[in-house]
Amino acid sequence: MTRKLVLTLLSLAFAFALGATAALAATTRPSNDPGITPTSILLGGTAPLTGPQVAYASIARGAKAYFDYVNSRGGVNGRRIEYTTRDDASDPVRTVAETRRLVEQDGVFAVFNSFGTEQNLAVRDYLNQRKVPQLFAASGASALGSQASRYPYTIGLRPTYAAEGWVLGQYLARTQGAARVGVLYESDSFGQELLSGLRRGLQRSKVKIVSAQPYDEGSYDVQAQVARLRVSGANVFAVFSSPTHAAEALKYAHRLGWKPKLTIGNAAASSAVVLGDAAEKGANPLVKGMVSVAFLKDPTDPRWRKDDAMKRYRSVLKRFAPGANVSDVYLVYGMAAAWTAVEALRRAGSEPTRERLVQAAASLDLQGNPFLLPGISLKTGPGDRFPIDQMLLQRWQKNAWRSFGGLWAYRGG
């Protein structure tokens, strides 16, 4: 009897000890993944610090400043976030080389916020095979989020270009009667996807696309295209281009005496400053009432002058990125991405692994990213690899963007 009791007690104690150590191991066993220590997490990404797309270098700068700010307040679960960027000059060959350096040499925990569609596609297979998270890739190409089961480690951030084009199409279909649309678009995946999104949004409506003029990314000007669109008889002008060419197109359309209603893609519209300039200090009537979509708080929008998040945005830049141009919306984008990364890391537990981080990032349901427009949530799931699905329409009035109407969300392929 006593022997039996002793044996039972012993086995119980043994089981308990085993369980305890197992539990202990589960909570304190250091992760085997590289790039993480009890005091730090290393993230890395590629950015165009030189070359033709250098304007987007501020995305990484904004993110870095926000991480520094988070670190100054204790980091995430006691860990500092180190974020290292490598220049790829927007050449995919260099993206591949620099990403391999980040993974194999620097040993990053996750690749975060790398810029560009082709650049992210070029390293997607590599990162997924190596099981390295490709977190919040800075591109809106639908292709990046397709085949989620094949590429579980790849997650975007901003709405897709298709969604953006669709929203603009829906807006035109509902408000413009039998309008004729002329489209200026960049002849690559970015412009083409916006155009096909617009087409889908216009389906079964009386609005027709009468002319679509492509331009090559490296073109000197787009005047010939704008002149053609003008004679095509279009009375709505959709601009899906880089900020520089958008500014040029708006100014030239006005100079030609063309008076269409304007819609403009988010990539160019975000630079409100640019358009303010393009408006020739208010002398370009085309710009007034121009419609676009937005998901970020625009740093030049007077509505956010007293907004807590945007106050923080300015103070973070002042402290951690001195000299940065505060009105550059891509800095806001970088901070929004960094905020999302911090939240995903928090949700990956006190001992994050790459696996857990990706799981957390792939099942987000978050409100209140302070850098996004109010009401926009971050949501991901098995079929949705782009956390930001919602957008607001906005109209250019009195030298600032003002959003109107409710939130738009794109459903379907």
Place this chain on the structure above:
Amino acid sequence: MADFLQQVVAGLASGSIYASLALALVLIHRATGVINFAQGEMATLSTYIAWTLTVNHGWGYWPAFVVTLAVSFLGGAAVHQTVIRPNEKGSVLRVVIVTIGLLIMINGLVTLIWGGEVRAVESPFPAGTTEIGGVAITTADIGTIAVVLAIVALLWGLFQYTKLGLAMRAAALNPAEARLVGVRVTWMLSLGWGLAAVLGAVAGMLAAPSVFLDPNLMAALLIYAFAAAVLGGIDSPIGAVVGGLTLGVGLNLIGTYVDFVGADLRLPVALLVILVVLLVKPTGIFGKQEVRRV
């Protein structure tokens, strides 16, 4: 018809900007026998200087314009004296690589100082549009074409009728003999580089108001300028202007009326056309046949 004429007008306006940068290339080629790959980036830098003076320091357009031209002139001459001249001996490739180095460096410098964002640049011409038979012609278009024609006339006068121009031509054509008759050859060549930088600055300031200013303003323009200079004959200022205008109009018409080409493929097609022209006349339309020395 209105469509056709509109494309011609737009082509003439862009063509005259290609021509102004092409003139700078021609000037340097005449002076030192090299192609300056950094010509476009030097022009971008000049344009940023003008932008800073007007926007950040509140200068008026014309004072800023004059100061920018002066700074560009000195900068161009200084580039020649400091990095080009010491590398002129030996293979021509050395200078080619130096100008490529300058191109990369100045592009980076502009980004480092002013960032990658787009800037609006003030236009020297009033904002007005005249419409003739459905064709919109802006004051800026007319002004740009006029400025470029005036520059060619001035250059022509300089080289044809002034002692200085004669000395510059002598220094470029036959440095040894020029030296014998008392021409300060290296200074004449630096003068050529300075003038080229001034022309580049003018090109930048004419282009930026309509296509806006960013660090890569000149990346595409330089290619058009090359094409214009080669088409006209790389040693001929008149050729550069004719080449530039032909190219500007040609590009637009090809893009508009040849459906297969479309607007995005017009540059490759234009370059192909130029290649064909070169095959017929290897020294360009206005170029002189090189004399072969044995």
Place this chain on the structure above:
Amino acid sequence: MKLGRTLVPVVSFVVLAVVVAVVPSFVSEFRAQQLAYVGIYLVAIIGLNVLTGYTGQISLGHGAFMAVGGYTTAILMADHGVKDIWTIPLAGLVAGTAGFLFGIPALRLSGLYLALATFAIAVSMPAVIKRFEGFTGGGTGINLFGIPELTASLTPVEIFGRSMAFNDWLYYLSWSIALVGYVVAWLLLRGRSGRAFRAVRDSETAAQSSGVSLARYKTLAFGVSAAYAGVAGSLFAIATTYVNPDTFPVALSILLLVGVVVGGLGSLAGLVAGAVFIQFLPSWSQEVSKSPGAPSVVSGALLIALMFVLPMGVAGLVERLRLLTRRIYDRSGS
């Protein structure tokens, strides 16, 4: 003297071959992969050296011939099921033919006109590739990762019963092609054609009057150098496992010329140095500063400084060192 002429290249070649063979045992996998790219650049530079170093024709468009090779490989692999290594010679052949055909009209152009004509090709290439979307995949390009035609994407490679890390495989592939390519170029340049090439460079008129067919040798040089570029482009596609118009930018063409000139137009050591230079310049320059634009300032300044310090490129430096040691040797001998 004559013996020395043959002996020096042979000995330096053997030394290099031995070094190349043992390097992977001493470096990390990541370095091996970087060095594989050095090998790829070396292939392209050896070819460009035939054209620029020996016939004196400047090309600013060899990135375009690399694109031809790269896309030949990618299309053959993705659409026609050809194994990667078999596409390499085909890529060389296609690009070589393209170069030969381009060489015929280019005959009439000399000096800067040729430089600009080739530059035009490099500039046009991305737009042309984007236009023929059905064939080239347009702006999105062609992804080769993980397709069965690729010998290895990340997994170890089985060769002659031995397992080899993926990066080492790329390294040995590109360097063995580079070394073979060097020997072929050396044999070509040593013989009759080499003399003819040099005659063309030194004086076209004199070459012509002594019976050298200008047309034949200039187009030959163009074809040969383009074939090398095509092979390099093919390796580029295999190593990167991805091609798209942006992978062959104008900057690549310019970089190749920089590599040849920095190498010093000639010796093997110089060419290797040129290839190392263009592979590592972008990563070195961003170590200095990562402010937007700063890496370009560093690269550009370095390039200019190099022309001051080494006017004849690395080959010139080697030559000077050789003369110096001989002088010291002679002095101590006497």
